[in-house]
Amino acid sequence: MVLEEKISALEGAESTLVMASGMCASTVMLLAMVPPGGHIVTTRDCYKETRMFMESFLPKLGITVTLIDTANISGLETLVNNHKVSMLFTESPTNPYLKCVDIELVSEICHKRGTLVCIDGTVATFLNQKALALGADLVLQSATKYIGGHNDVLAGYISGSMKMISEIRILHNLLGGTLNPNAAYLLIRSMKTMHLRVKQQNSTALRMAQVLEAHPKVSRVYYPGLPSHPEHHIAKRQMTGFGGLVTFEIAGDLETTFKFVDSLKIPYIATSFGGCESFVDQPAARNWEVPQEERLKYGLKDNLVRFSFGVEDFDDLKADILQALETIPAKTSSSFLQNGAVSTKN
Numbered sequence: 001m002v003l004e005e006k007i008s009a010l011e012g013a014e015s016t017l018v019m020a021s022g023m024c025a026s027t028v029m030l031l032a033m034v035p036p037g038g039h040i041v042t043t044r045d046c047y048k049e050t051r052m053f054m055e056s057f058l059p060k061l062g063i064t065v066t067l068i069d070t071a072n073i074s075g076l077e078t079l080v081n082n083h084k085v086s087m088l089f090t091e092s093p094t095n096p097y098l099k100c101v102d103i104e105l106v107s108e109i110c111h112k113r114g115t116l117v118c119i120d121g122t123v124a125t126f127l128n129q130k131a132l133a134l135g136a137d138l139v140l141q142s143a144t145k146y147i148g149g150h151n152d153v154l155a156g157y158i159s160g161s162m163k164m165i166s167e168i169r170i171l172h173n174l175l176g177g178t179l180n181p182n183a184a185y186l187l188i189r190s191m192k193t194m195h196l197r198v199k200q201q202n203s204t205a206l207r208m209a210q211v212l213e214a215h216p217k218v219s220r221v222y223y224p225g226l227p228s229h230p231e232h233h234i235a236k237r238q239m240t241g242f243g244g245l246v247t248f249e250i251a252g253d254l255e256t257t258f259k260f261v262d263s264l265k266i267p268y269i270a271t272s273f274g275g276c277e278s279f280v281d282q283p284a285a286r287n288w289e290v291p292q293e294e295r296l297k298y299g300l301k302d303n304l305v306r307f308s309f310g311v312e313d314f315d316d317l318k319a320d321i322l323q324a325l326e327t328i329p330a331k332t333s334s335s336f337l338q339n340g341a342v343s344t345k346n
Contacts, residue, residue, distance in 0.1 A: 003184045004157070006191060007147075010126045012133050013159035017169050018184065022122065022142025024177035025156030026050050029140060030058065030089070032171040033116060033164065037062040038086035041079055043070045043101070044298060045094040047120070048287070054089075070099040071230065076106060080113040091120040092131070093235070096247045096283060096306045097222050097299060098123065100231035103238060107135030122146075122274075127198045128241040138164060143187055145274030146244075149197050153186040155179055197276065197311055201244030204309045204317060209246045211318060217325045219303070222247040244309045245273055254302035256328055257282055261305065263324035266317060273308030278317060281306045 004016040019025045030053070034040055040054060044067045054065045063086075068075045070090065079085055088110050092101040107117045118138040119131040125146045131139040141147065143155035158168055172178075202225075209223035221228070224235035225242035235242060250257045261269060267278035271286055283300040284292075292302070309317065 003179075003187055006188065007126075007157055008159060011139055011159040012130055013139070013165075014162040015165035016157055016159040017165050017172060018143070018155060018157045018179045018187075019172060020156070020177040020179050020183075021154045022140070022144055022156035023049055023053075025140045025142070025158050026120070027053055028172050028175060028177065029118065029138065029158050029168055030054070030087075031175075032168040033118070033138070034058070034063055034086045039063070039083055040065045041076060041085055041088045041115075042067060043090045043094060043099070044068070045070065045097045045099055046091050047095055048298075050120070070094060070101050073102070073105065073109070077109055080110055080115050085110070085113065085115045087116040087118060089118045089120070091123060092129070093123045093224055093243065093245075095123055095245075096304070098224050098229070098243075098245060098247055100224050100229075100234045100238070102231075102234050103129075103131055103134035103136055107137075111135070123243050123245055124239060125194075125198060125243070125274075127195060128202070128243060129239045132159065134238055137161070145272065146198060146201075147187055147190060147194060147274075149190045149194060149275055150186075151272060151275040151277060153183045153190075155183050155187055198241065198244070200311045201274075201309050202241035204312075204314050205244045205246050206242060207314060208307075208309065208318060208321065209248075212246065212248050212321070215322075215325060217251050217328045217330075218248050219251040220249045245306065246309065247304065247306045249301060250303045250305060250328065252303055252328055254284060257303045257305060258285070259327055260324050261285075263327040264320055265323075266312060266320045267307065267310075273306075275308070276311045278310040278312060279308040281308075 004018055008016040090101050110117050117136045119136045121131050121139050122141045122145050138160040140158045206225045209221050209226050212218045213221040223246045250260050261280055261282050267280040270279045271281050283304050284302045287295055
């Protein structure tokens with residue numbers, strides 16, 4: 001209860017429900033708030049397991065799912081105007097391409113037709129973005145990431161009105177997934193330093209995104225704090241900081257990207273993010289069991305890298321990334337670009 005009250009205060013919510021993981025929060029919320037036979041609209045760029053739950057499990061309950069691009073506002077309007085859409089569920093920024101949804105605009109569109117809006121704010125956190133104040137009905141996070149911040153606890157939560165959270169709490173009590181009390185203690189501990197950590201991560205990520213964008217061996221950088229980002233104008237309006245995740249494409253192929261990742265000294269090769277330690281992740285390697293054609297359908301290119309910046313010294317991280325880029329032969333990167341093998345558009 002102490003943890004829930006603290007999160008409610010930071011999210012600007014009437015009520016919060018904490019659970020055993022971020023996926024627990026997502027699945028219980030969807031099961032509680034979307035009726036059998038309902039219709040969900042979500043975005044293509046999102047956490048793979050969330051999408052898999054919506055596409056493979058929810059249809060068993062007669063729930064249909066439509067995937068759209070984050071920028072497709074007219075498509076969203078058409079869907080909510082012509083179908084009974086139960087919920088728009090989207091991350092903002094998304095993972096891994098860090099696309100930003102205009103939360104105020106989509107909330108206005110959805111609420112005209114009685115469609116609920118739930119934002120997964122894990123990448124932003126409540127320190128960089130107040131989704132409820134922007135009009136969302138519900139906001140959830142994997143507290144494993146920035147809130148936990150030390151890679152030593154799993155948790156998730158949902159925040160919103162007392163009425164909605166009470167509905168979700170009833171189902172949660174039936175399904176389980178209760179947060180361990182010690183995990184709650186660890187999260188309360190971590191929240192004492194969260195503003196310091198996130199401020200450092202925001203700063204490091206923005207500065208490194210600028211360095212990477214200017215580097216000849218990097219073909220594209222995705223970071224909402226960069227003017228080159230397609231939704232930079234949205235991010236500037238609804239975020240106070242742009243987060244510690246930077247996604248970029250190496251000017252090379254799968255093997256070249258392997259070499260870059262393996263040459264890094266500071267970050268751990270791991271799939272989480274938001275902790276004190278920097279993590280690096282190559283989505284194509286992590287999803288190796290998925291055929292390349294299927295990976296590309298969701299934008300998981302062979303040369304894509306997702307870097308989660310921790311709280312290490314900026315100059316140390318910069319030096320490490322630059323030395324790893326130097327292991328990529330110039331001839332490989334330039335010929336690769338000349339052959340047009342790297343798309344400049346996602």
